[in-house]
Amino acid sequence: MRDIPIWWLTSRATGIVGYLALAGSIVAGLASKARLGQRAASPLARLEWHKVLAITGLVMTAAHALTLLGSARNFSVADVLLPGAMDYRSIWMTLGVIAFWLMIAVAISGSMRARLGPRAWKTIHLSSYGVFVGATLHGLFGGTDSGRVVMMLMYLGSAGVVAALLTRRLVAPPAPVRRPARKVPVATTVTDANGADTITS
16 A cells, blocks of 8 residues: 655645635735625625634644655755755745745734834735735745646636736725714704794704
């Protein structure tokens, strides 16, 4: 019976789930900003999906990196955690490592948003697009099964959806801000005991 490369299979599975969760998180965030899917989910629900998918992507990516330590290629801790340390498809692996650390930075900034302030938080949060680009290139050119048609469709399809939503957000005019309707006082006439009319509002 042929040995099953359990560590390799686990690493590939967690990597794929992590990538799809990352893509889903960015799509949910862009859809929320573009006010898409309002009938399917409330703004609060879309925001929660954005957060849950982002956390899932981070956890799965961490598992993807750690399970590489048990693979037949004998990767070291430095290989999977330090940019440029791995000599296997070095450029694409380096992009994956950088994307992983950026994911951690974005996650930490989310919990420190009040302390960082809106400008610093937004700058760090925008690096999520860099995370997605790095993860896409890492998967396309660094993965051992990236040549399969289904994998190519996954990466290119995800990239296409994100690009379309991002383009819509950049090109389309901002959605109008809804303000609560201002109450206009209504004049009423009150007649006192002497028969005199008084207009009040």
